[in-house]
Amino acid sequence: MKDASMANEHPALVLKKKRKRLITEGLKTNCPELIRLLSDMLDEYFCAVYEGSIVGPTLRIERNPYAIVALGGYGRREECVQSDVDLLFLFDEKVPENCEALIQEIVYPLWDIGLSVGHATRSIDESLDLAGTDLDTFTAMLDARLICGMSPLFSTFTNRFRQEVIQPAQDRWIETILSGYRERRARFGDSAYLLEPNIKEGSGSLRDYHTIRWIAMILSNIRDIRDLEYYGYVSSQEYARLSDALSWLWVVRNHLHDIAGRKCDRLYFEYQPRVAKRLGFFPSDRGQPVEQMLGKVHSAMEFLNQLVQLGTREVESIKRHPKQVRVAPKGRVPEIQLDRGSLHFTSSESIVRNPLLILRIFEESAKLGAPLGIDARRLIREFSYLANETFLRMPGALKLFESALMAQNTLAIDVLSEMSVAGLLERLIPEFGLIKDRIQYDRYHLFSVDAHSLKTVQTIKSFASSKTKDWCSLCAELYGDISPHRKWLLWAALLHDIGKGVQSDSHSRKGAEMAREILNRLGYRKRDVDTVFFLIENHLLLIKTATRRDINDEEVAVACARIVNHPERLKMLYLLTVADSMSTGPKAWNEWTAALLRDFFFKVLNILERKELAGFQVVRDMTRKKTQLFEAAAGRIDAAALEKTYGYMSPRYLLYAEVPQILEHVKLFRILGSRAFVWNIQTDTDTNTRTVTICAKDRPGLFSRIAGVFTLNDMNILNAQVFTWRNNTALDIFHVSPPTDAFFEEERWAKAERHLEAALKEELDLPNAIREKMASYAFKAQQGNTRPPRVKVDNTESSFFTIIEVFSDDFPGLLFWVTDAIYRLQLDIWLAKIATKVDQILDVFYVRDFDGQKVDGPEQVQTIQKTILDTLIGITKPGGMS
Numbered sequence: 084m085k086d087a088s089m090a091n092e093h094p095a096l097v098l099k100k101k102r103k104r105l106i107t108e109g110l111k112t113n114c115p116e117l118i119r120l121l122s123d124m125l126d127e128y129f130c131a132v133y134e135g136s137i138v139g140p141t142l143r144i145e146r147n148p149y150a151i152v153a154l155g156g157y158g159r160r161e162e163c164v165q166s167d168v169d170l171l172f173l174f175d176e177k178v179p180e181n182c183e184a185l186i187q188e189i190v191y192p193l194w195d196i197g198l199s200v201g202h203a204t205r206s207i208d209e210s211l212d213l214a215g216t217d218l219d220t221f222t223a224m225l226d227a228r229l230i231c232g233m234s235p236l237f238s239t240f241t242n243r244f245r246q247e248v249i250q251p252a253q254d255r256w257i258e259t260i261l262s263g264y265r266e267r268r269a270r271f272g273d274s275a276y277l278l279e280p281n282i283k284e285g286s287g288s289l290r291d292y293h294t295i296r297w298i299a300m301i302l303s304n305i306r307d308i309r310d311l312e313y314y315g316y317v318s319s320q321e322y323a324r325l326s327d328a329l330s331w332l333w334v335v336r337n338h339l340h341d342i343a344g345r346k347c348d349r350l351y352f353e354y355q356p357r358v359a360k361r362l363g364f365f366p367s368d369r370g371q372p373v374e375q376m377l378g379k380v381h382s383a384m385e386f387l388n389q390l391v392q393l394g395t396r397e398v399e400s401i402k403r404h405p406k407q408v409r410v411a412p413k414g415r416v417p418e419i420q421l422d423r424g425s426l427h428f429t430s431s432e433s434i435v436r437n438p439l440l441i442l443r444i445f446e447e448s449a450k451l452g453a454p455l456g457i458d459a460r461r462l463i464r465e466f467s468y469l470a471n472e473t474f475l476r477m478p479g480a481l482k483l484f485e486s487a488l489m490a491q492n493t494l495a496i497d498v499l500s501e502m503s504v505a506g507l508l509e510r511l512i513p514e515f516g517l518i519k520d521r522i523q524y525d526r527y528h529l530f531s532v533d534a535h536s537l538k539t540v541q542t543i544k545s546f547a548s549s550k551t552k553d554w555c556s557l558c559a560e561l562y563g564d565i566s567p568h569r570k571w572l573l574w575a576a577l578l579h580d581i582g583k584g585v586q587s588d589s590h591s592r593k594g595a596e597m598a599r600e601i602l603n604r605l606g607y608r609k610r611d612v613d614t615v616f617f618l619i620e621n622h623l624l625l626i627k628t629a630t631r632r633d634i635n636d637e638e639v640a641v642a643c644a645r646i647v648n649h650p651e652r653l654k655m656l657y658l659l660t661v662a663d664s665m666s667t668g669p670k671a672w673n674e675w676t677a678a679l680l681r682d683f684f685f686k687v688l689n690i691l692e693r694k695e696l697a698g699f700q701v702v703r704d705m706t707r708k709k710t711q712l713f714e715a716a717a718g719r720i721d722a723a724a725l726e727k728t729y730g731y732m733s734p735r736y737l738l739y740a741e742v743p744q745i746l747e748h749v750k751l752f753r754i755l756g757s758r759a760f761v762w763n764i765q766t767d768t769d770t771n772t773r774t775v776t777i778c779a780k781d782r783p784g785l786f787s788r789i790a791g792v793f794t795l796n797d798m799n800i801l802n803a804q805v806f807t808w809r810n811n812t813a814l815d816i817f818h819v820s821p822p823t824d825a826f827f828e829e830e831r832w833a834k835a836e837r838h839l840e841a842a843l844k845e846e847l848d849l850p851n852a853i854r855e856k857m858a859s860y861a862f863k864a865q866q867g868n869t870r871p872p873r874v875k876v877d878n879t880e881s882s883f884f885t886i887i888e889v890f891s892d893d894f895p896g897l898l899f900w901v902t903d904a905i906y907r908l909q910l911d912i913w914l915a916k917i918a919t920k921v922d923q924i925l926d927v928f929y930v931r932d933f934d935g936q937k938v939d940g941p942e943q944v945q946t947i948q949k950t951i952l953d954t955l956i957g958i959t960k961p962g963g964m965s
Contacts, residue, residue, distance in 0.1 A: 373522075
């Protein structure tokens, strides 16, 4: 019954009010049927205006009948909150001249109420001609649905569309759709794993379901999602999962549209917390609300991703091998057959008789480079209950699993990942299920924990490839060296993040304990279990130390060597570290990180292999270095002047700097004279960074001023070495990212130099300059992820310095504010390690007080923590930059 208050209102105004109420209620209850209800509500509008049309009767409908047809998402009855409304005004023979009046009568009122309506007016012939040449039009026509008008006309259109457009070119259309799928996958990447997934267009998105649907419509003329099961495109179990996945993604998409206030299909960071809250997630042992929400999104998209890959693979194999001829590969297992390039079981009964076939088919897949067929995957899921946690203790089972673990990846197949997709991996190792679809919400880990773990295994196995020698000859060499221990390295890679599946203070320690339980359960020797335990417990040791500590301080290398204690373990740990970092995401691994890690690895390896610590080696190196310096300077620098300058240099500086560097620094010192500073900028093409060497009169706050100038000029500090000579000369070496505009790089450096001159003369108010620069966008990056900052003060790891670690959400200008706070604490910075984890930074500072002493009093430590925290909180709170 119509609302009496709306009886005399225009249907568009009625639609607007009813639609608003429906959306409000539908979003409140997370109703998956909202898309269909919105579609039906639009249908009601079009039927109402069709029936009451003034223009319609003037079109001589008896001679030239017409129909209003829904296309695309509206045609599929998938109308989301901000979706477009796509229409076709379909005429029999030709579009009448006064058709524009009909459009004004029906479509314009929808524009007036804020709906985005796309429409076309065509005859049947025109529609078929266009559909025959344009993919977008073709797929829109596939989804066409009659709303109102002359149904015989629409029936004629659909029959001719199938007979004249689809059937004559069926294979071409399928290949065109598959080509579009592959192009979209390449363009959007693996969105199922991205932390800002595209719900509509990415891999594993709603568009993947549409791809399956379109191909099925071409082959079988299906009209409804349920028909996918009826015609055998999906099993009943797959249909249930498909329905759940689609319902979930539609609910998420509707909330995303509503929050964004526009058609937005990418789940941006800034929207994620609000979507998670609306969907009713709250903190639990499965993680923060956003992590749980993203995990469920990932699970749904991964299912669609796999479903479309299986479907497209099946279609392509049928095209390549039209005839079905199943044969047992020569010399292989008779119960497993090869057909059209994929593997299949001869029957379900064979699995019941011999459950090990569930593993054997993956071994065959690895050896033959052939994927599992759809029916084989379905049977594995159906009989996966046979693979309980004691399954691997059956005779021969563990050997088959190890075969999958160690099998080299082919171009298209990674059998371990295939086992995970089939649901087998978490059956064999129940603990692996704890990290399935688990997301870490730090904008740093690109993949879910389980996908990251599998990718780490793949990366390690890739070190055996000849291509690895081109980009990492060290990894290829070390992987060859540890050949007898590869199995344990791969087990460690598979389980290295297993501890993230449960709450604990240290996922590394917890993961090592869980791995020990798993491997003990499988009956491995204690010595081998201990190796895996060590690798997992310490899988962050090298990368954390290299990026957070002074790797030129021998204390650091010696401490690491004592933990590792054996060269073979160090090599395995290095390979695990590289693979772990590379598999985390592009922000976690770059040439700068690689260089730091490699240098530190060789320092520790040298200690372990030579069994020689500081002692006489340092003395010999210093003596050798001085001799080489004076020999290199002969004829270029006066020996007496060089001897005097050499006497200014601190032992720590001489230990760090190489002879060519010292010569360059001496030149800078001689140029400095009475100036406030001089600098030299060098380009490192290997790491695409800039090394900025600054020679200046030392003064309190010098570091913070330099950091502020880099901030003003959009350059990120990656690392810094700060030295003070005995004559109060500061020799600071900064590694920074290049200016964003490479074409005007020289101009940007000249501007930065002027800024630093002004700052050192107190002519530039850096705090205000940075406030003005950052006021408009300083906190956009951290929206949706606001963890409280932390400050840790350590006086145990270094004999000469207090180490300050600052953890904080990142924002432009952060380093300046932190170093300015350190200056106000009357502390000198001697070394800085800047480790930015995409959205969070971990800045590490080696400091002393102005008297050259460590700051180790309890009250002093508390003051340091409070001052830095107060600074960060004051800056990040609303209005803090103003």
